[in-house]
Amino acid sequence: QVQLVESGGGLVQAGGSLRLSCAASGRTFSKYAMGWFRQAPGKEREFVARITWSGGSVSYAYYDDSVKGRFTISRDNARNTVYLQMNSLKPEDTAVYYCAADASGHGGTRDSDFDSWGHGTQVTVSS
Numbered sequence: 001q002v003q004l005v006e007s008g009g010g011l012v013q014a015g016g017s018l019r020l021s022c023a024a025s026g027r028t029f030s031k032y033a034m035g036w037f038r039q040a041p042g043k044e045r046e047f048v049a050r051i052t053w054s055g056g057s058v059s060y061a062y063y064d065d066s067v068k069g070r071f072t073i074s075r076d077n078a079r080n081t082v083y084l085q086m087n088s089l090k091p092e093d094t095a096v097y098y099c100a101a102d103a104s105g106h107g108g109t110r111d112s113d114f115d116s117w118g119h120g121t122q123v124t125v126s127s
């Protein structure tokens with residue numbers, strides 16, 4: 001398993017932006033699929049975005065429909081870091097955001113598709 005540490009959460013007004021970072025341990029970071037999930041109060045954790053492993057120099061990104069066009073997931077393999085750029089934030093984006101890693105390189109949209117998790121970072125969007 002890989003250790004993951006999220007950062008970058010905070011309080012922002014609706015329409016604003018935040019960039020979350022997730023730093024990972026390990027020497028084979030580029031081979032992991034990385035994902036972002038979120039959990040709002042009283043709700044189950046849900047998929048936000050994922051990015052596959054970098055076979056060669058190509059990675060593929062996937063998004064939940066609720067964030068498509070507003071959020072961008074990216075990775076910097078040299079820094080063992082994955083990012084989530086969040087623009088045009090809405091109050092309904094308020095949640096604890098979790099970073100996840102999948103050693104198979106594919107990931108998915110379910111919790112069970114990932115085998116390592118961070119502790120989460122709080123994002124609060126005020127109206």
